[in-house]
Amino acid sequence: MTQNHVSGMETSAISVLKRAVELDQSGRFQESLVCYQEGIQLLMDVLKAVKDDSKRGHYRDKIKGYMDRAEQIKAHVNQMKEDGKYHEQIRIAEDATGYSYEALFKPYISSVLTEVWVEDPYIRHIHQLYNFLRFCEMLLKASCKVKRIHLLTTQDEANSGQQGGALAELQESLSAQGVTLDVQYSSTIHDREIRFNNGWIIKIGRGLDYFKKPKGRFSVGYCDYDLRQCQETTVDIFHTKHTKTL
Structure with missing residues (x-):
């Protein structure tokens, strides 16, 4: 060497x-x-x-x-x-970079993680659906064996066909990877929370939608979310021995 x-x-x-x-x-x-x-x-x-x-x-x-x-x-x-x-807080500053889903969630993912619950009212518009897809991809690549992902969100009244079609396609794609996606809708949901069945609970003020829109399709950060600027938000992390289902 x-x-x-x-x-x-x-x-x-x-x-x-x-x-x-x-x-x-x-x-x-x-x-x-x-x-x-x-x-x-x-x-x-x-x-x-x-x-x-x-x-x-x-x-x-x-x-x-x-x-x-x-x-x-x-x-x-x-x-x-x-x-x-256990309570830890991360403050993501306006325009900060380095907060891709991989970077943010990696410390809380372990080999015993098999089930994830995502409660987020804003998995509706196309960029939010892509955010959820990226989150699922991150779980597939992580050092865990996730078998089931639960999503609770609100229905897009204006364009429910696009939302339903995108989530149905993602369900099929995840199924081919051996992962079940369970989608449910609620009109009263407000809180944003992600629960792992290894005990970690991550609450992000803006949910998964904390990235700024890139300046263009050929701007740095368009593909790599570690280089994408963020909106200011707070992330609270807790641990519980008994993870409740949503």
Whole structure:
């Protein structure tokens, strides 16, 4: 392995671990844990490639320090979950980027996740239907085995044919992937909430529709939602041992 490659891995590790410390300090523990784990793995790869004993000792000390902190956070998060007191808040600023569904939901997805409930009154217009499709695609690619997705939304009175047709097509497409989509409508629904059957509850002020419209079809952020600007909103994350069905 070349020196440049090792240096590149070290730069990546430092960047990820810096983010982990920032998240840790701002109380976003579950997110920081994901970054600590990624950063530690990168540092371990650097350690394997380094031959100099003094440098190896330096990396070992760094890895141990970060591992100890990650274990403390894990214990703290588990205790809060056990006590039913877990609450984390993320504020997405106006025009912020880096908040694709992958980025936002990844810390709360685990291998035991099999069922998801989405309660969102605004899965009606075409861009909102595409948002829901992207959310489903994110679940299919994530490190979990989702088998059932429930959607509770309002019916688009003006264009129920487009909404119904899009969701029916998505149902068929998900079915081919071994996932059942259950769609229900309510005229009184107001809250926006996403529940995972591993205990996590994510409430986004704007629901899944927190992205700004891109300036054009060939503008940066049109395809990659990590580069898409967001509207200001607040995300509240809770954990419960008993996930209620909607």
